Amino acid sequence: MATTLAKAADGADTTEYAARIEHVSKSFAGPAGPQLVLDDITLDVAPGEFVTLLGASGCGKSTLLNLVAGLDKPSAGSITTNGRPALMFQEHALFPWLTAGKNIELALRLRGVPKAERRERTEGLLELVRLKGAYGKRVHELSGGMRQRVALARALAQDSQILLMDEPFAALDAITRDVLHDELTRIWRETGLSVLFVTHNVREAVRLAQRVVLLSSRPGRIAREWTVDIPQPRRIEDAPVAELSIEITEELRGEIRRHGQH
């Protein structure tokens, strides 16, 4: 893919994966002894690839994302990423004591970008998420969609190889979410980032991804994978998106049903 090659030409990226998850298990201490949340997950995300992790509640998808982000350690197995991943949450997690622009600048500052360059880069990132002129805006002055776009710009400011997204659009209204899907697809294609996107929304998963990975619940295991060949830009209403969504939903419901029978 052209965008990926651009990144590889920098010479920094010589690995064939942006994130490699090998035989990862995770258990937490529960009331009845240790509880297995993730069981033997193996998954590679290629450079420039867009992968969605799909699953019902309790499949440990957010746990897996935390492990990849390095916020927690796996009980078994290993996770390798090419540099520190950037992470976006369902809540925007912007710091309310800083303006939109300063939030982005903080990310640049923390990774050592010299002061003289920060302002210009921040303006560039704001332009990328189409928020030119929002530099001095306070977080509470922005709408939900704008906040998530600033959060996206801040994540991009980390200049990571891989962007981890934990249901970032789940709290938005349908119209805004739809627009942000288009936006994310555009930015992903422009930047050549790898994206690992967690959601429980099947259509969203199909709308965005090149590859959809279905996790079973309690413990989370990889149940099935689909490659999505529908050309971008897609729309969530497109017939092929709907068709594949129905197939995946059936499978997901099957997984959920298994928990009702003992």
Add this chain to the structure above:
Amino acid sequence: MASTETKSDAAVKENDGLGGLEAGLDALESSVAGRSSFGTTFRQKILPPLVAFVVVLAAWQALITFKIVDDPTKLPSPSAVWGEVENAWLQGTLLDYIWTSVSRGLLGFLFALVIGTPLGLVVARVKFVRAAIGPILSGLQSLPSVAWVPPAVIWLGLNNSMMYAVILLGAVPSIANGLVSGVDQVPPLFLRAGRTMGATGLRGTWHIVMPAALPGYLAGLKQGWAFSWRSLMAAEIIASSPDLGVGLGQLLENGRNASSMPMVFLAIFLILFVGIAIDLLIFSPVERRVLRSRGLLVKG
């Protein structure tokens, strides 16, 4: 990805449409909050306390006029107290009284700030220290600081150091506790977001924890000032000595010794006035600014 061709015209057009769509959504969903006019501010914020002040003054005057309390050694008239104010002003001692106490109070408060802030941070962030001294620190808040005056006099003698020691013992726990509760209330999400951005350890404390804890910290400072002022007045009333200069506490004590009720009232009003003025002039504006910039100040 199946289609890796360069962007088609259709895609470009779609993106232009997307930009416009987004601009429309942004405009629809952003609210514009204006600041209220002076008239509204006056009616809602300034008028009520003014009315309350006038009512109290009128009731006081009524007690005198209708001879409900007919003993000037128990309750002086408002005009007698005002005469005392004029007297002190004409003698040039009024501002001296105030300045002696205010300078002590503020300097003591600054010391308390310098000690209380790192102490609070360590208690909030280091589990062992918290378990060790956290309960004592919150317990100290309920100990009236006047209890520290006798030991402070014995340890340090009748001098300014003794005053500062009493202020510190009163204010440091409040400031430290305020910071501890501020840090406790920092949403874990901010800490996680900070960690993924590389803000760990001291950098995390400086860039994330301290600014996030600022509202709680400010509340602690406000309370710390109130405690500083109270402790100082207790110290000044109990431990008066000619070498120390006359502050408001001593003025009150002098009034009692001279059986001059107007002077006692004058001292009480000045103590109250300074406490309110410092809060209104320093702490409230800072607190309001911080809360407003974070969208935490609800109008209504």
